[in-house]
Amino acid sequence: MTTQTSIMLEELGVPYDLKLVNIGKGDQFEPSFLKIAPNNRMPAIVDPEGPDGNPISVFESGAILQYLGRKFGRFYPQDERARVEVEEWLFWQVGGLGPMAGQANHFRHYAPEQIEYGITRYTNEVNRLYGVMNRRLEGRDYLAGDYSIADMASYGWVISYANQGQDLNDFLNLKRWFEAVGARPAVERGVELGKAERRSIADDEEAKKILFGQRAR
Numbered sequence: 001m002t003t004q005t006s007i008m009l010e011e012l013g014v015p016y017d018l019k020l021v022n023i024g025k026g027d028q029f030e031p032s033f034l035k036i037a038p039n040n041r042m043p044a045i046v047d048p049e050g051p052d053g054n055p056i057s058v059f060e061s062g063a064i065l066q067y068l069g070r071k072f073g074r075f076y077p078q079d080e081r082a083r084v085e086v087e088e089w090l091f092w093q094v095g096g097l098g099p100m101a102g103q104a105n106h107f108r109h110y111a112p113e114q115i116e117y118g119i120t121r122y123t124n125e126v127n128r129l130y131g132v133m134n135r136r137l138e139g140r141d142y143l144a145g146d147y148s149i150a151d152m153a154s155y156g157w158v159i160s161y162a163n164q165g166q167d168l169n170d171f172l173n174l175k176r177w178f179e180a181v182g183a184r185p186a187v188e189r190g191v192e193l194g195k196a197e198r199r200s201i202a203d204d205e206e207a208k209k210i211l212f213g214q215r216a217r
Contacts, residue, residue, distance in 0.1 A: 002043040003156035004061045007190030008149065012072050016045075018194060040214075047071075061156075062094040065149040075148045082145050089136075089143040089150035093157065097133075100125045101157045104164040123165040130161075130171050137173035141180065155181045159191065 009016050021027045021042065028040040036057035037044035045064055050056030051071075058067050066087075069076025077083045104122035107115060133154065136143060143150045158178055161168055168175040181187055 002061050003159065003191055004152050005043045005045065005064050006193040007152045007156065007187050008065055008068050008075070010186035010190040010193070011152070011184075012068065012074060013186075014072065020194065060094075061153065062090055065090065065153060069149050075152070077145065077148070085144040086148045086150045090153050092132075093150070093153040097126075097129050097154055097157050100129060101160065101164050105160060108165060109163060119165075126164045126166060130158075130166055130174055133158075133177075134171040134174040137177045142177070147181075151177075151181055152187075155187065 006018075021033060027033065028037070028042075033044070034040060036046055037059040039059065041059075043061055043064060044057060044059040046055055046057045047067075048055045058064050066076060077086060100122055103118075104126045107118040107122055111118065133143070142148065143154065155178065158168075158174070168178060182191075
């Protein structure tokens with residue numbers, strides 16, 4: 001489960017069970033997990049009470065946030081204009097902020113060689129994306145109207161701003177938003193969920209081989 005998903009579940013206040021998958025040992029390749037997450041990545045959920053009363057599985061954080069927002073009618077507007085606005089920023093995160101922040105973190109902390117071009121390329125792109133958020137948040141509290149899944153999606157990536165080589169003091173609107181969202185009790189609980197079980201793999205060579213050496217199988 002990713003932080004975005006756990007935040008949404010905590011915000012909704014619905015019951016759920018946390019199933020831990022040890023990606024450093026390759027548990028994500030088990031057939032039982034691949035049935036619900038064919039990309040062998042987190043997150044994935046199984047809702048035992050799906051749309052037709054039967055279980056449904058959903059993988060990818062953006063799809064999960066949309067599904068839960070539709071099901072429970074919260075944090076995802078029904079009005080078309082408002083929904084489009086939320087979706088713009090949700091997919092902005094899915095297609096931009098998430099991948100770029102992940103690459104910045106990888107080249108800065110996990111790459112076996114310190115490749116200056118990679119570090120500079122992705123650190124600068126994250127900086128640009130933070131600037132986009134900072135301009136968007138000028139004069140507004142949240143990314144798209146009221147607090148929504150768009151904010152949850154982006155917040156989950158901004159948490160690691162330091163590992164991405166960023167300083168929030170350079171983005172005061174973003175910093176204000178980050179602190180306000182982070183102060184929400186449900187967000188605090190969502191961030192803490194599973195934290196004790198998570199660990200850095202920076203010094204675990206076997207785990208890095210599993211996570212960073214994958215090809216089509």
